[in-house]
Amino acid sequence: MADVELRSVSYSFNGRIALEDVSFELDSPFFCAVMGPNGAGKTTLLKVMLGLLKPQRGSVRIFGHDAVREANAVRRLVGYVPQIVNVDIHVPMTVEEVVAMGALSRDLPPRFMTRDIRRRVEEVLKLVELDEPSALFQELSGGLRQRALIARALIGEPRLLLLDEPYSMLDFDMKCEISELLYRLHKERGVDILLVAHELSPCIHLEPIVVLLNKRVYAVGRAGEVLTIENLRKAYPGLTEVPAGFILGEDHG
Amino acid sequence: MIDLLILIYLSAAAGGLLVGSISLPLILSRGTLFALTMTHSVLGGAILGVYLNAVLGLGIPIPVTAFLTALILSILVAELSGRVFSEDVAIALVVSIATTITVVFSYLVVQVSSTGLAQAWLYVAGSSAIATSEDLQKMLSALVVVAPLMHLITRELKYIAFDLDGAIAMGLNVRVYRYLFFGLSALATSILASSIGILATHILLAVPGALAVKLARRAPYLLSYLSAIGLTLGGFLISQLLRIPPSGGIGILSAFAILGMVVKREQA
Numbered sequence: 001m002a003d004v005e006l007r008s009v010s011y012s013f014n015g016r017i018a019l020e021d022v023s024f025e026l027d028s029p030f031f032c033a034v035m036g037p038n039g040a041g042k043t044t045l046l047k048v049m050l051g052l053l054k055p056q057r058g059s060v061r062i063f064g065h066d067a068v069r070e071a072n073a074v075r076r077l078v079g080y081v082p083q084i085v086n087v088d089i090h091v092p093m094t095v096e097e098v099v100a101m102g103a104l105s106r107d108l109p110p111r112f113m114t115r116d117i118r119r120r121v122e123e124v125l126k127l128v129e130l131d132e133p134s135a136l137f138q139e140l141s142g143g144l145r146q147r148a149l150i151a152r153a154l155i156g157e158p159r160l161l162l163l164d165e166p167y168s169m170l171d172f173d174m175k176c177e178i179s180e181l182l183y184r185l186h187k188e189r190g191v192d193i194l195l196v197a198h199e200l201s202p203c204i205h206l207e208p209i210v211v212l213l214n215k216r217v218y219a220v221g222r223a224g225e226v227l228t229i230e231n232l233r234k235a236y237p238g239l240t241e242v243p244a245g246f247i248l249g250e251d252h253g
Numbered sequence: 254m255i256d257l258l259i260l261i262y263l264s265a266a267a268g269g270l271l272v273g274s275i276s277l278p279l280i281l282s283r284g285t286l287f288a289l290t291m292t293h294s295v296l297g298g299a300i301l302g303v304y305l306n307a308v309l310g311l312g313i314p315i316p317v318t319a320f321l322t323a324l325i326l327s328i329l330v331a332e333l334s335g336r337v338f339s340e341d342v343a344i345a346l347v348v349s350i351a352t353t354i355t356v357v358f359s360y361l362v363v364q365v366s367s368t369g370l371a372q373a374w375l376y377v378a379g380s381s382a383i384a385t386s387e388d389l390q391k392m393l394s395a396l397v398v399v400a401p402l403m404h405l406i407t408r409e410l411k412y413i414a415f416d417l418d419g420a421i422a423m424g425l426n427v428r429v430y431r432y433l434f435f436g437l438s439a440l441a442t443s444i445l446a447s448s449i450g451i452l453a454t455h456i457l458l459a460v461p462g463a464l465a466v467k468l469a470r471r472a473p474y475l476l477s478y479l480s481a482i483g484l485t486l487g488g489f490l491i492s493q494l495l496r497i498p499p500s501g502g503i504g505i506l507s508a509f510a511i512l513g514m515v516v517k518r519e520q521a
Contacts, residue, residue: 050422072424080422091281091415092466092473101412105423110405137415156423 079153269482280462298322
């Protein structure tokens with residue numbers, strides 16, 4: 001049995017198909033990027049893997065646990081980094097509070113900030129190279145916010161990190177820095193990475209396993225094998241070829 | 254006379270503490286629109302209670318019907334939001350239900366009781382500036398239940414407001430925290446409305462929390478409590494000086510507090 005295993009997963013919202021017969025397997029250690037256009041079902045895929053959404057058909061197993069029936073076991077093994085636009089930055093929280101959320105939420109109530117939690121927060125902030133625990137989250141730059149959210153996921157010592165559009169709202173240099181950070185975590189700490197993005201240029205040099213998704217899985221494998229013009233034509237219906245290469249459509253890199 | 258004044262200001266201070274304990278979590282969890290549901294529901298429930306007592310002679314304490322109505326309607330908001338409607342639409346619909354209850358039962362209560370509408374009006378403007386020892390007891394009893402529990406769940410409410418999916422993914426039982434919050438808010442609001450009126454309660458629910466979030470980087474709860482006590486005590490003082498209901502005094506003071514916040518923000 002593979003460490004991450006999706007079998008014929010289908011999910012639809014009010015009759016609109018988000019995922020259709022999605023199957024793929026990943027064996028640890030892996031650094032995987034799920035690529036697809038907007039509306040391809042990438043976020044839905046992550047939510048199905050976390051057990052936040054129950055697929056209408058098929059099954060998801062993460063490290064041997066069923067994502068629906070054993071959601072709590074899965075969530076103990078998985079760290080989740082949401083899309084930055086889905087976080088309400090107007091809620092006044094310091095970096096320390098945001099990161100501590102990752103540890104405290106896993107404890108039983110009442111939840112208090114103990115010395116041990118503070119020490120763990122410091123450790124993970126060091127790991128993601130962020131040294132402003134008392135800064136308000138809303139005052140951080142996009143890249144630092146992403147680092148704080150990654151730290152929040154890491155503090156629970158997950159085996160797998162699921163990241164939803166970690167490159168959104170960042171400039172290219174910052175996207176590359178986030179890629180390097182994730183790759184370092186993968187190599188040095190053995191954390192498996194599965195990120196979803198509509199562009200892979202910031203991490204393509206790290207040779208991720210690529211899953212090409214647009215509601216269905218069109219290809220799985222190394223970037224060189226998957227990102228062929230034939231596969232991209234299937235997954236990106238709006239693809240336009242130009243002499244220097246091809247355009248995937250607005251905001252797809 | 255002095256005893257009465259002490260009682261009034263003790264009740265105001267207890268009301269302030271009660272407000273301070275729910276205002277900050279309300280603002281932190283981005284629930285100011287939800288406060289609208291709560292106050293409209295409490296008013297509807299209070300008038301429903303007045304009507305039921307007048308018709309059936311049940312003698313149900315009005316804060317009980319107000320609390321139950323607010324609890325049921327806030328749970329309705331929670332169940333409708335996200336599943337059927339967006340949160341603002343769900344709140345608007347539930348507020349319209351609460352307002353309909355208020356209008357219909359205000360009309361009906363006039364038909365069956367000559368004092369019913371006056372009794373109901375107390376829930377709108379507050380029971381003048383005169384407090385009773387019963388008011389103080391109610392406030393203190395609610396405070397003992399609401400304040401410690403609110404402190405225990407504020408962190409979780411903040412997490413849920415910050416990142417709902419993340420909170421669920423990390424194992425927080427969002428439904429339990431939301432319903433606990435609704436229950437405590439409904440209890441505090443119905444007790445406050447029975448003493449200082451729904452208008453003053455409505456003003457007080459938002460202002461101390463907003464002041465605390467804007468002005469206090471550290472210990473916002475302390476500022477929420479202090480500003481809520483300041484608003485209720487100062488509001489009662491103004492209401493006595495100007496011979497207006499307490500809600501008027503609290504409203505005037507709150508308006509100045511909001512203006513002060515705007516000026517400070519502009520200067521920053």
